[in-house]
Amino acid sequence: MIRTVLKPNKRSISIDLPEDFIGRQVEVLVFTIDEPVDQLQISDKPLTHIASEKVLGKEWLTAEEDHAWQDL
Numbered sequence: 001m002i003r004t005v006l007k008p009n010k011r012s013i014s015i016d017l018p019e020d021f022i023g024r025q026v027e028v029l030v031f032t033i034d035e036p037v038d039q040l041q042i043s044d045k046p047l048t049h050i051a052s053e054k055v056l057g058k059e060w061l062t063a064e065e066d067h068a069w070q071d072l
Contacts, residue, residue, distance in 0.1 A: 005033065 006013070017026065059065070 002018070004015075013030075015028070
């Protein structure tokens, strides 16, 4: 994994990848790290799983749930 923090001075960014990355899937994430993010403003629906994980874990991590799903 390569992690780089940069401060762009224009709208486009170009990256050079190591040779062994060529032909492989690469995920590139871009977000600001110097501005606080108000969690209520996040509209990305898949992020709900992060908020739900702890609550659902209480219900799912039980002996009853293990028994109910044992045949799958």
